[in-house]
Amino acid sequence: MINDMATRLNAARTDLEARNAELATTLHSLRESMEKVELLEQLKGELAKFVPESVKRLLEQNPDARELEKREADVSVLFLDVEGYTRLSEQLAPQQLNRMIQAYFSSFLEIIRAHHGDVNETAGDGLMVIFQSEGNRTRHAQNAAGAAFELLGKVVELNQEFAGVYPPVAIHVGINSGPALVGATKLDASGGGRWTFTASGPTTNLAARVAGLTKGGEVKVGPETAERIKQHYVLQDAGEHQLKNVSRPVRVYRLVPAGVYRTVDP
Secondary structure: OHHHHHHHHHHHHHHHHHHHHHHHHHHHHHHHHHHHHHHHHHHHHHHHOOOOHHHHHHHHHOOOOHHHOOEEEEEEEEEEEEOOHHHHHHHOOHHHHHHHHHHHHHHHHHHHHHOOEEEEEEEOOEEEEEEOOOOOHHHHHHHHHHHHHHHHHHHHHHHHHOEOOEOOOOEEEEEEEEEEEEEEEEEOOOOOOEEEEEEEOHHHHHHHHHHHHOOOOOEEEOHHHHHHHOOOOEEEEEEEEOOOOOOOOEEEEEEEOOOOHHHOOO
8 A cells, every 4th residue: 555655656746747847848938938029029119210100000000011002191291401411510520410410300209209290201411201190181280380390499409408519500491281192112122122101292392392491490381381270370471482393483481480470571
């Protein structure tokens, strides 16, 4: 009887050891899987910095990304340029200039996101931002205008913060609203392809041309944007302009900041 009991205990111990070994293997695999998940989440977070918010929302709703194909949508497109970038590049060493632009543009990004804009393109001296709003053509134009004024205010703050570190910066902004082809465009090359998410067409082209008319500290808008925001902002007629690659003269308006309404001609 004692021998039988010992045999059963040995068998139970062997079975327990096998189960413990199996459990240890499972736990090890689980830890490895969790580490991979953490790494993937970290990579996802890093890559998300380079993906517009609208694209992320579309991918979350439909991972096969069919909605990324170009479609016509009503948008407001904002172009922001740093004035005198060539002069700044001559005054500052390349690394110092890069740190300055990074500091300013990082602050700009927070404002743009708060106004539901997506940074589409960045260059050394500027940004292209797309604003959209479901079913409301006025809202995204207001968001673009509101973002523009906040960006100008942020530049003033940053110039004070970095006084003595960097030369003062001035930006100018141009905005236009209307239909555009919005979605992904694949650029093919021998070394591989690259996808970009953009808004293309006359609306975007005109926004860029309007930005080219502005001076430091100004916000100018095209006629369609002006029509949509005129109940919310003071507009100063800046006259008609013949713009490059635009067949007819375009009337442009300057957005007047709050507090200086009396300077507008009647």
